[in-house]
Amino acid sequence: MLTYVTTNPGKVREAESYLRDGSVKRLEYDYPEIQSPDLAPIAAHGAREAYRHAGDPVLVDDAGLFIEGLDGFPGPYSSYVEDTLGVEGVHAIASDLDDRRASFRCVLAYCDGDDFDASPDPIDREDRNAAAAAGPDAETADRPLPVKLFEGYVPGTIVSPRGDGGFGYDPIFEHDGTTFAEMDTERKNAVSHRGRALAKFAEWFAER
Ligand code: ITT
Numbered sequence: 001m002l003t004y005v006t007t008n009p010g011k012v013r014e015a016e017s018y019l020r021d022g023s024v025k026r027l028e029y030d031y032p033e034i035q036s037p038d039l040a041p042i043a044a045h046g047a048r049e050a051y052r053h054a055g056d057p058v059l060v061d062d063a064g065l066f067i068e069g070l071d072g073f074p075g076p077y078s079s080y081v082e083d084t085l086g087v088e089g090v091h092a093i094a095s096d097l098d099d100r101r102a103s104f105r106c107v108l109a110y111c112d113g114d115d116f117d118a119s120p121d122p123i124d125r126e127d128r129n130a131a132a133a134a135g136p137d138a139e140t141a142d143r144p145l146p147v148k149l150f151e152g153y154v155p156g157t158i159v160s161p162r163g164d165g166g167f168g169y170d171p172i173f174e175h176d177g178t179t180f181a182e183m184d185t186e187r188k189n190a191v192s193h194r195g196r197a198l199a200k201f202a203e204w205f206a207e208r
């Protein structure tokens with residue numbers, strides 16, 4: 001049984017639709033989040049915390065909206081910014097920009113207490129390097145639990161809100177002429193950051 005650890009029901013809906021076989025259990029656990037300009041270390045740290053808490057194989061999902069004309073804002077702060085400025089507020093700021101290109105990014109982090117084979121995945125290697133850079137003690141005395149990372153990315157444009165599906169920033173994110181809030185879950189999964197990350201995870205997980 002795979003436990004998807006999140007406080008966000010929209011993420012679970014998409015994961016369940018993608019993985020389909022009913023093998024996903026949701027755990028609503030607000031794991032402690034570190035701050036970083038990158039999603040990968042946030043997801044990796046979250047997966048370790050969630051695995052220690054749950055004791056079962058866990059998948060943690062860290063995602064964000066990156067607006068090019070704002071140097072990637074709100075990025076890893078997307079959740080805080082949705083709670084403060086709100087989706088309308090982010091749209092208002094972006095509508096003053098010449099460059100309204102944006103992307104959604106998602107990093108899935110899997111941890112089950114096992115060590116994984118050295119992986120050719122570059123972000124996995126980065127995470128290992130980050131662990132090594134934490135010092136010799138981090139490698140020996142208190143070596144971090146191994147985590148496997150899967151990344152997904154989708155390009156788009158910030159537009160005026162359209163549609164009432166999806167969640168979060170979906171109404172203002174247009175991809176190929178359609179906002180994510182105008183797509184049903186299956187169609188969004190076929191192109192989205194989360195769908196792409198889930199595809200990589202599912203392929204790897206099936207081999208295990
Ligand atoms: P958990 O950390 O508990 O999983 P969260 O909603 O706080 O839930 P994040 O920390 O990853 O998740 O924050 C991501 C933010 O980006 C949050 O405001 C989401 O609503 C938004 N977001 C993530 N994926 C999205 C998607 O597919 N469509 C629209 N908005 C999304």
Ligand code: NA
Binds near residue numbers: 033079
């Ligand atoms: Na969060």
